[in-house]
Amino acid sequence: MTKTVRLTMAQALTRFLGCQMTEIDGTKMPIFGGVWAIFGHGNVAGIGEALYQVRDELPTFRAHNEQAMAHAAIAYAKANFRRRFMAATSSIGPGALNMVTAAALAHVNRLPVLFLPGDVFSNRIPDPVLQQAEDFSDGTTTVNDCFKAVSRYFDRITRPEQIIPALNRAMQVLTDPAECGPVTLALCQDVQAEAFDYPESFFAERVWHQRRPRPDRQELATAVAALKDAKKPLVIAGGGVLYSQATSELAKLVQGAGIPVCETQGGKSSLPDDHPLNMAAVGVTGTSAANRLAEEADVVLAVGTRLQDFTTGSWALFKNSGKTIIGLNVQPFDAGKHQALPLVADAAEGLAELGAALDGWQAPAAWTDNAARGKKEWQAEAGKVTASTNAAYPSDAQVIGAVQRAMGSDVILLHAAGGLPGELHKLWQAGAPGSYHAEYGFSTMGYEIAGGLGVKMAKPDEEVVVMIGDGSYLMLNSEIATSVMLGLKLI
Numbered sequence: 001m002t003k004t005v006r007l008t009m010a011q012a013l014t015r016f017l018g019c020q021m022t023e024i025d026g027t028k029m030p031i032f033g034g035v036w037a038i039f040g041h042g043n044v045a046g047i048g049e050a051l052y053q054v055r056d057e058l059p060t061f062r063a064h065n066e067q068a069m070a071h072a073a074i075a076y077a078k079a080n081f082r083r084r085f086m087a088a089t090s091s092i093g094p095g096a097l098n099m100v101t102a103a104a105l106a107h108v109n110r111l112p113v114l115f116l117p118g119d120v121f122s123n124r125i126p127d128p129v130l131q132q133a134e135d136f137s138d139g140t141t142t143v144n145d146c147f148k149a150v151s152r153y154f155d156r157i158t159r160p161e162q163i164i165p166a167l168n169r170a171m172q173v174l175t176d177p178a179e180c181g182p183v184t185l186a187l188c189q190d191v192q193a194e195a196f197d198y199p200e201s202f203f204a205e206r207v208w209h210q211r212r213p214r215p216d217r218q219e220l221a222t223a224v225a226a227l228k229d230a231k232k233p234l235v236i237a238g239g240g241v242l243y244s245q246a247t248s249e250l251a252k253l254v255q256g257a258g259i260p261v262c263e264t265q266g267g268k269s270s271l272p273d274d275h276p277l278n279m280a281a282v283g284v285t286g287t288s289a290a291n292r293l294a295e296e297a298d299v300v301l302a303v304g305t306r307l308q309d310f311t312t313g314s315w316a317l318f319k320n321s322g323k324t325i326i327g328l329n330v331q332p333f334d335a336g337k338h339q340a341l342p343l344v345a346d347a348a349e350g351l352a353e354l355g356a357a358l359d360g361w362q363a364p365a366a367w368t369d370n371a372a373r374g375k376k377e378w379q380a381e382a383g384k385v386t387a388s389t390n391a392a393y394p395s396d397a398q399v400i401g402a403v404q405r406a407m408g409s410d411v412i413l414l415h416a417a418g419g420l421p422g423e424l425h426k427l428w429q430a431g432a433p434g435s436y437h438a439e440y441g442f443s444t445m446g447y448e449i450a451g452g453l454g455v456k457m458a459k460p461d462e463e464v465v466v467m468i469g470d471g472s473y474l475m476l477n478s479e480i481a482t483s484v485m486l487g488l489k490l491i
Helices: 009-018 044-053 066-079 100-109 143-150 160-175 217-228 239-243 247-257 288-296 347-357 365-385 396-407 420-427 447-458 470-475 479-486
Strands: 004-008 020-024 027-030 032-037 060-062 085-090 113-119 153-157 182-188 195-199 206-208 233-237 261-263 278-281 299-303 324-329 341-344 412-415 436-438 464-466
Touching (some): 009 182, 032 066, 066 100, 066 436, 100 143, 217 341, 261 288, 278 365, 288 365, 299 347, 365 420
Parallel strands (some): 233 299, 261 278
């Protein structure tokens, strides 16, 4: 006979979250770094009570704004290269809707976060409850339906036992490298407090590992043949290189073959700025070193990138009419964009197998030497605009140069919106992988300070530098108070 334990749905949920583990560098640890919460109508009596019971195993963090706490949770996952993540819970109305912008941010950037907004009464007896928005023609609609368009998986929990398949599906999505993104489980407030006899096996500890699919042999052979025919090959490193922790595989491939690399906003720091083959930023906000190579490239190996318009200059940048694009991506949707030759695989696995197949082959020396000259010329120009000045009103570039000289490259630099991303993409000299943290997928004003807090929670021993414009600062600065409350320093 199956052993069971009687718990409320909210108690079962929090206990389950605390039993999910991961392994990083040989050390087993909880996969959830905690739960962000602002309690109110629809989540305080149910999920709030349950979180208090497990506060030692699954810490709860209080924020000052629901959107901001969700940004912090997302930045935490990004700083951990998607290996660990957080949840966020809110009340049923304005609190829930405040998180929708953050859900879209996570959706665009393929980042894991678990949203747990409160919802209306499943039994509908007290309708309309406080903060419930009624639909005249659909009794099942609630404001949480807004999450559907920006969630990889959405479910509304209307019975306590539904949490069993829903949480299992949630974990599959949160840990899948191709499907990864936000999950929303809307928790009807009466159901949060309903009891059910849950099987004890539901709470068995489970260790989740990063799946690394290897490339299809035919796709690999086609990609290798295209690269071997290339006279002017170029690699575009996207955020997937960092999510996969594929930086060493990337460096080995390009060093062996002499292929220059340029980086998207999400992929910057895939190679250190001073790597001789790193031409730095590409696209609308790119360097002259990278963009002039992109104009001529005959084979473009796009690794872990969505190839959005700022990367491609709305496809005006890549001018070689005979170019071939190879899309190395774990998500087939991205791998086949723009008629690319798809190479569907984990970035680290795909780069390693490409490197092995290309062993002994090198790009023409003239192309590699041309890239080196372009990098040197760009560095000279960048040095001029970032140089020290006594100007009363320094430019953004001069401020960036001053911060770089003061802090070096051994910090984590974070930004998101406004004019700064364009300057930082070109001019910031990133060091270690992940040291350049840009939210330029959704470019969300207000992400910066909350995101900096999330990064600091993920990397407490690192200095986190947030560069933010006045518009973003005025839009959402409340998490300065949260960082002080938690004793986490931001610069």
